[in-house]
Amino acid sequence: MLACCMPIFLLGMRYYYSRKIILNHLECALHTDMSDIExxxxxxxGSCxxxxxxxxxxxGIVAARGNEEDNVVELRRMSVDSSYRGKGIAKALGRKVLEYAMLNHYSSIVLGTTAVKIAAHKLYESLGFKHVGVIENYSVPGMTHSLLEKIFFQLRYHRYCLQLHEE
Incomplete structure (x- = not known):
């Protein structure tokens, strides 16, 4: 009986902590930059x-935040409604940020993502981004860093860069 119930229990705990952390993270976002987009x-x-x-x-939505000192623009908050994914909307939004960066003479575009879906990573690579690193056990706003959270929920933070032109 224990052998049958243990996997269900572990999956349940993984689901619970994943949902809790994601909802906390969204709540934090809704009280920071997404609370006042303007x-x-x-x-x-340098932002749009x-x-x-x-x-x-x-x-769908996407944001760009420029850093004049480094001459870099960061692609942020890219999101497409799940029922509209796979229709080219994210690619069009990504291209909009590329166009913006080129028109404003930025040397590169960077982004960071905790996306676990392979499609998201393929999208960034199809836009010309190169994977430049990963941070293991990344934490997002809203995490409590409890032992159970650490056991049942771990994130990888992937960094990407698209070099537009040399300085």
Missing amino acids: KYYMKQP FWVAVLDGKVV
């Missing part, structure tokens, strides 16, 4: 925010 992305020099709309419905 302030963080529309009024900040795009929304993909299809049939009057918001189906």
Whole structure:
């Protein structure tokens, strides 16, 4: 009986902690930059925010945040509604950030992601990004760093860079 129940228990714990951390992370995002998109992305020099709309419905978003000192723009907050994935919306949003970076003479675009879906990583590579590193056991805002969290939920933070031109 124990041998049958243990995998179900472990999967349940993994699901519980994954959901808890993701919801906490989203809650934190909704109280920082996503609570005031205009302030963080529309009024900040070198920053911008795009929304993909299809049939009057918001189906995707992406932001760019420029760093004038390093002449780098960071691709941030790329997200597409799950029912609209695989339709080229994320690629179009990514290209918008590339276009923005080139028009504003940035030397490169960087991004970081905790995405576990292979499709997300393939998307970045199809846009020309190169994988430049990974941070194991990454923590996001909203994590409590409890022992159970560490056992049942671990994140990898992947970094990507797209070199547009040399300085």
